[in-house]
Amino acid sequence: MTTMVARRDERTQAPVPPTKGGAKDRWVRRAPLLPALIFALVVTQVPFLYTLYLSTLSWNALRPGDKPFVGLDNYITVFNDTRLRSALFNTVLLTAGAVLFSIILGLMLALLLDRKFIGRSIVRTLLITPFLIMPVAAALLWKHAIFNPAYGLINGIFGGSTDWISSYPKAAVIATLVWQWTPFMMLILLAGLQSQSTEVLEAARVDGANAWQIFRRMTLPHLRQYLELGALLGSIYLVNTFDAIFTITQGGPGTATTNLPYEIYLTTFRKFEYGEASAAGVVVVILTIIVATFALRVISSLFRMEDNR
Amino acid sequence: MRARLHNTIWGTVAWIAGIIFVFPVIWMVLTSFKQEQAAASNPPSWTFTPTLDQYAQIFDRNITPYLLNSLMASIFSTLLVILLATPAAYALSLRPVAKWTDTLFFFISTKMMPAVAALLPVYLLAKHLGMLDNIWTMVILYTSMNLPLAVWMMRSFLLEVPREVLEAGEVDGAGLITSIRKIIMPIVSPGLAATALICFIFAWNEFFLAVNLTATAAGTAPIFLVGFISSEGLFLARLCAAATLVSLPVLIAGWLAQNKLVRGLSMGAVK
Numbered sequence: 355m356t357t358m359v360a361r362r363d364e365r366t367q368a369p370v371p372p373t374k375g376g377a378k379d380r381w382v383r384r385a386p387l388l389p390a391l392i393f394a395l396v397v398t399q400v401p402f403l404y405t406l407y408l409s410t411l412s413w414n415a416l417r418p419g420d421k422p423f424v425g426l427d428n429y430i431t432v433f434n435d436t437r438l439r440s441a442l443f444n445t446v447l448l449t450a451g452a453v454l455f456s457i458i459l460g461l462m463l464a465l466l467l468d469r470k471f472i473g474r475s476i477v478r479t480l481l482i483t484p485f486l487i488m489p490v491a492a493a494l495l496w497k498h499a500i501f502n503p504a505y506g507l508i509n510g511i512f513g514g515s516t517d518w519i520s521s522y523p524k525a526a527v528i529a530t531l532v533w534q535w536t537p538f539m540m541l542i543l544l545a546g547l548q549s550q551s552t553e554v555l556e557a558a559r560v561d562g563a564n565a566w567q568i569f570r571r572m573t574l575p576h577l578r579q580y581l582e583l584g585a586l587l588g589s590i591y592l593v594n595t596f597d598a599i600f601t602i603t604q605g606g607p608g609t610a611t612t613n614l615p616y617e618i619y620l621t622t623f624r625k626f627e628y629g630e631a632s633a634a635g636v637v638v639v640i641l642t643i644i645v646a647t648f649a650l651r652v653i654s655s656l657f658r659m660e661d662n663r
Numbered sequence: 664m665r666a667r668l669h670n671t672i673w674g675t676v677a678w679i680a681g682i683i684f685v686f687p688v689i690w691m692v693l694t695s696f697k698q699e700q701a702a703a704s705n706p707p708s709w710t711f712t713p714t715l716d717q718y719a720q721i722f723d724r725n726i727t728p729y730l731l732n733s734l735m736a737s738i739f740s741t742l743l744v745i746l747l748a749t750p751a752a753y754a755l756s757l758r759p760v761a762k763w764t765d766t767l768f769f770f771i772s773t774k775m776m777p778a779v780a781a782l783l784p785v786y787l788l789a790k791h792l793g794m795l796d797n798i799w800t801m802v803i804l805y806t807s808m809n810l811p812l813a814v815w816m817m818r819s820f821l822l823e824v825p826r827e828v829l830e831a832g833e834v835d836g837a838g839l840i841t842s843i844r845k846i847i848m849p850i851v852s853p854g855l856a857a858t859a860l861i862c863f864i865f866a867w868n869e870f871f872l873a874v875n876l877t878a879t880a881a882g883t884a885p886i887f888l889v890g891f892i893s894s895e896g897l898f899l900a901r902l903c904a905a906a907t908l909v910s911l912p913v914l915i916a917g918w919l920a921q922n923k924l925v926r927g928l929s930m931g932a933v934k
Contacts (some may be wrong), residue, residue: 369917383760386750389767390810393747397807398773400815404784463680471674483688486917488868490885491906494892495691498899505899507690533687541925545933583929594777597870597885599893615779615871623875624784635780646775658825 379595402639409632428633429533438634440609441617442641445593448524448613452531452595457581459532460539467540467553468547485537491599496530501602523603523610530598535591539584546580548575586646593642614638695904702900717904726887726905731876733884733909736799737866740805744813744862746857748808752817757824757847767815771930774811776872790875798881801873805866813858813867815930820854821847857923860916867913884909 375409407430413421432438467478484492500507501518508514548578550573558568596615599605605612605620612620618638694702694714755763775868785804786795794800832842870885877886888909891902917924925933 380761382759385754387754387760387766390747390751390814391769394770394773394807394810397803398776398781401781401784401788402776404788405780408783461720463677463684465671466677466680469670469673469677471670471676471677474674477677477681478671479921480685482917482921482924483685483914485686485908486864487911488692488869488888488890488906490868490883491691491910492687494888495687495714495906496896496903498891498897498902499690499694500687502894505703505707507687507707510705533684534674536684538928542929542933545925545929580933583933587929590775594779594871596779600870600874604892615777618779619782619875622786628783632783635777635783638777639780642777644777646772 405632405635408628411632413628414626415628420579421629424629428629429637431630432633432637437609437612438614438617441612441614444524444609445610445613445615448527448531449589449592449596450536451524451528454593455528456535456539456588457543457584459536460584461543461577461581463540464543464547467544481540482537484533485535487534489534489597490601492534493530493598496526496533497602501526518527519602520607523607527595527598527602527611530602531592531595535588539588542584542587543577543580546577548629549595550576554619563606590642590646593645672685691903692907694900695907697900699898699900702903717898717900720898720901721905721908726884726908729884729887729907731880732798732801732881733867734912736801736805736841736881736883737863739802740809740866741856741859741862743802743806744809745859747751748810748813748858749835749855751814755814756818756821757826757829767818770811770814773807778808782872782875785872786876795882796878796882798877800876801881801883804872804876805869808869808872809862809865812927812930813862816858816861816927817851817854819926819930820851820858823854854923857920857927860920861924861927862922864913864916867916 407467410423410425411421412424412427463481467474471477487495497519498506501513503509503517506518508518521528555572557569558572563571594615595613596619599611599616600619603611605616609617614634615638617636618631621627621634688838694716695717697708697711698716701708701711752758755767760766789795789797789800828846829842832846837845867884869883873883873886874889877883887900888905891897891905920927
């Protein structure tokens with residue numbers, strides 16, 4: 355997918371089209387690829403096929419005895435399960451919220467860093483630091499040192515005794531994720547800004563365009579592919595958010611912050627409904643494939659549009 | 664003159680933003696040197712006598728095996744990833760196989776697959792083989808987790824090797840080994856190092872698989888932190904010491920790799 359998004363860089367060259375050689379030559383070419391390919395096939399595809407199989411069984415690990423084949427019954431259960439539907443809704447909300455806010459903040463920071471000033475590289479190092487903190491550690495830090503009603507930083511500095519996590523559980527989780535993911539967005543957008551041609555910008559300035567016009571008409575269209583790339587990659591990572599939920603809210607209060615990964619985790623290791631959990635897993639994979647294909651299509655069609663212009 | 668003033672103003676804004684952003688980390692490090700009483704005070708205490716008590720405490724509570732497990736899982740999986748990904752990336756860039764695009768997309772699609780969908784079969788298989796709570800299980804899983812990233816990243820670095828130089832080498836009779844040593848490695852090695860550092864970071868920070876597949880014997884660093892989740896009887900300063908300690912290797916790796924970080928995270932799409 356990323357080949358489509360990558361800008362045409364002078365330094366990179368498209369790989370040579372493979373020449374039609376004999377069978378021996380083809381195997382010589384394939385040989386270095388095979389270990390990685392076989393490893394990836396075995397470790398990622400075999401479990402998935404097994405999940406497919408498990409999803410057709412009625413199997414609760416707490417219930418001894420046989421595991422009868424039930425066909426698509428688990429899928430019917432999954433689609434009628436209100437908990438899973440609310441988990442789907444929460445997943446979309448948490449992912450979209452975190453991606454959106456981290457992109458907006460990331461863009462503002464990238465614009466700041468795109469200027470020359472004293473200590474720019476130090477500021478950049480400071481800004482990427484949140485991304486490097488272990489996610490579980492970051493979640494614990496926000497939960498206890500920042501949101502805690504008795505000794506958390508927010509209440510400590512601004513006063514009050516709000517219990518931030520129970521009052522605003524979704525916002526608390528999103529805030530933590532945004533803090534961790536803004537650096538990621540910033541780095542991608544900064545790379546985009548720095549790939550802009552300074553001569554063209556200078557020419558626009560000479561022609562009397564003001565800063566806002568340049569940003570609106572030139573920088574933003576140029577950044578579009580980087581914004582899309584950031585949103586796409588951010589969504590792929592954030593849709594799987596587990597650490598922050600597990601640590602900060604345990605999916606609560608109630609099911610307010612239970613997302614799909616957490617719900618499936620509960621179904622597997624708290625309720626031991628192996629068949630149902632597998633069916634839910636398969637549904638998640640299908641949803642992921644749909645979202646990813648859709649996003650990829652949007653991006654490549656945008657590119658064709660630009661090429662035709 | 665005006666431009667310089669502008670830059671000073673915006674530079675100051677950038678500095679303030681940077682400090683606000685990193686502040687929770689600074690607070691974490693500061694708190695880790697406090698006594699529990701000072702850590703749990705409201706309003707927050709800014710002046711205190713620094714102490715290493717909390718670090719001593721977490722070592723007393725045996726954080727060492729967790730750190731060693733993390734180190735093993737991260738280092739061995741990174742080595743394995745590099746060993747598998749580098750030749751694969753070569754076969755997808757400099758001497759491409761016929762269906763190199765399909766193969767690349769296959770790798771990326773395994774990265775998009777949510778781990779929850781594979782957890783149960785992996786768990787059952789590991790249980791069946793008696794490999795639950797075993798660090799080598801984690802090594803294999805982290806290898807497969809980082810493999811697509813490494814393949815894409817290494818490919819993007821290998822594409823920077825000028826083809827003319829390679830061909831000239833071949834004409835002069837340089838064999839594959841010589842080409843790799845004399846031409847490819849000098850150009851690619853910074854990229855190789857960055858790839859390794861990024862794989863290390865992801866393996867070190869991984870939580871979902873670790874929390875479900877390991878316990879006391881193979882528990883990794885994030886598992887040590889699970890004990891701090893409950894707010895009941897929390898030791899905030901001790902938590903901060905543990906969080907600082909487990910984040911330190913990644914902070915160092917990330918700072919070292921920061922110029923290549925964006926490229927790795929975007930699978931080589933953004934330079």
